[in-house]
Amino acid sequence: MSREPAERGSAGTGTGTGTARRAAGRPAPARLGAADVLRVGAAGLRSRPARVVLSALGIAIGIATMVAVIGISSSSREQLMRQLDTLGTNLLTVSPGQTLFGEEAQLPEQALGMVRRIGPVHTASATGKIDATVRRTNHISEAVTGGIEVQASSAELLTTLEGRVRAGTWLNAATERLPAVVLGAKAAERLGVTRTGVQVWMGGRWFTVIGILGPMPLAPEIERSALVGFPAGEKYLGFDGHPTTVYERSAEEAVEDVRSVLPRTVNPENPDEVTVSRPSDALAARAAAAGAFTNLLLGLGAVALLVGGVGVANTMVISVLERRREIGLRRSLGATRGQVRVQFLTESLLLSALGGGVGAGLGALAAAGYALSRGWPPVVPLWAFGGAIGATLVIGTVAGIYPAMRAARLSPTTALATT
Numbered sequence: 001m002s003r004e005p006a007e008r009g010s011a012g013t014g015t016g017t018g019t020a021r022r023a024a025g026r027p028a029p030a031r032l033g034a035a036d037v038l039r040v041g042a043a044g045l046r047s048r049p050a051r052v053v054l055s056a057l058g059i060a061i062g063i064a065t066m067v068a069v070i071g072i073s074s075s076s077r078e079q080l081m082r083q084l085d086t087l088g089t090n091l092l093t094v095s096p097g098q099t100l101f102g103e104e105a106q107l108p109e110q111a112l113g114m115v116r117r118i119g120p121v122h123t124a125s126a127t128g129k130i131d132a133t134v135r136r137t138n139h140i141s142e143a144v145t146g147g148i149e150v151q152a153s154s155a156e157l158l159t160t161l162e163g164r165v166r167a168g169t170w171l172n173a174a175t176e177r178l179p180a181v182v183l184g185a186k187a188a189e190r191l192g193v194t195r196t197g198v199q200v201w202m203g204g205r206w207f208t209v210i211g212i213l214g215p216m217p218l219a220p221e222i223e224r225s226a227l228v229g230f231p232a233g234e235k236y237l238g239f240d241g242h243p244t245t246v247y248e249r250s251a252e253e254a255v256e257d258v259r260s261v262l263p264r265t266v267n268p269e270n271p272d273e274v275t276v277s278r279p280s281d282a283l284a285a286r287a288a289a290a291g292a293f294t295n296l297l298l299g300l301g302a303v304a305l306l307v308g309g310v311g312v313a314n315t316m317v318i319s320v321l322e323r324r325r326e327i328g329l330r331r332s333l334g335a336t337r338g339q340v341r342v343q344f345l346t347e348s349l350l351l352s353a354l355g356g357g358v359g360a361g362l363g364a365l366a367a368a369g370y371a372l373s374r375g376w377p378p379v380v381p382l383w384a385f386g387g388a389i390g391a392t393l394v395i396g397t398v399a400g401i402y403p404a405m406r407a408a409r410l411s412p413t414t415a416l417a418t419t
Contacts, residue, residue, distance in 0.1 A: 094107070126157075128244050129149060136193075147224060161216055207236075352392040
């Protein structure tokens with residue numbers, strides 16, 4: 001009898017210890033492996049395929065825009081660099097500047113010969129503008145020029161510019177003295193001339209078209225010109241003999257040295273009235289301008305990506321509200337808050353990754369298709385795909401943090417009581 005109360009007392013005083021023992025003996029919650037996390041996260045997406053597709057579409061549009069813009073810009077830049085490699089960067093042009101009083105200066109008639117005497121110069125040629133118009137027939141008004149210039153040209157021009165004749169022949173020792181003309185590519189297009197042997201009206205008389213040139217990226221002014229020989233220009237069109245542009249090519253390593261001596265060589269008395277430029281710099285400037293435009297388009301793609309991220313966050317918040325009973329059941333069966341949080345964060349990451357993967361593929365296809373249609377080499381840098389993956393992971397994480405935390409905070413009893 002005396003032992004029973006003692007035992008009860010002993011049991012009463014040992015309640016805390018017994019509880020601690022029971023707590024210590026309670027099984028720890030099971031850990032979810034990486035495969036389990038992915039399977040649980042994917043299950044939530046498979047249950048709502050239409051909503052998943054619409055949410056991933058926003059991410060896909062943003063990523064596709066960014067990858068396509070980067071790919072098109074890279075393809076354009078690669079095409080320009082290949083053009084520079086093909087055409088060379090050793091072409092310099094000499095043209096008249098302005099006099100001290102702001103008037104247009106003139107190059108000396110001997111300018112071409114003086115340039116040829118510079119040691120590192122390989123080849124040089126010149127053109128001179130003529131105050132005349134070229135028209136398809138003499139019935140067309142003189143005011144309708146079509147933006148075509150008439151120029152006298154030395155016979156070495158095609159060699160210096162490394163151009164080619166698309167149809168017919170170039171000027172030679174005989175034709176440069178005759179009323180014969182060679183048309184640049186755009187000049188022929190604007191005149192509607194597609195073959196040689198036809199005649200055009202220049203300076204009050206007919207000239208026979210003996211050649212049509214191909215494109216000249218380093219000398220677009222030649223593409224818009226009708227070219228005659230220096231002797232023919234003086235004889236038939238009143239050319240004064242002063243060149244307006246001198247083209248020269250020199251050794252690559254000597255370009256800057258030649259550039260520095262050209263003004264004093266061409267016009268020793270007034271070197272300040274001479275302008276020297278390098279046409280290849282214009283192509284490099286175009287590549288830089290394309291890069292600036294790319295940044296603007298990337299900004300627009302980033303905005304689209306941000307909107308897509310908001311859509312993912314909205315989808316995940318609605319998913320948490322709709323699946324409260326599921327969350328409560330998982331919690332009552334032993335799932336911890338951390339596991340619920342990881343589940344919804346994984347869903348958000350998978351949703352973003354789905355949109356990002358589809359968007360990257362579509363963007364690469366769009367960039368390649370556009371480049372091939374323009375005759376450019378298709379180039380999509382690998383870092384663009386890396387950036388797309390990184391962006392989707394960031395968007396998925398940011399968009400999923402709040403919904404995941406909200407799901408983890410739900411009480412099992414409250415969630416199960418929700419109808």
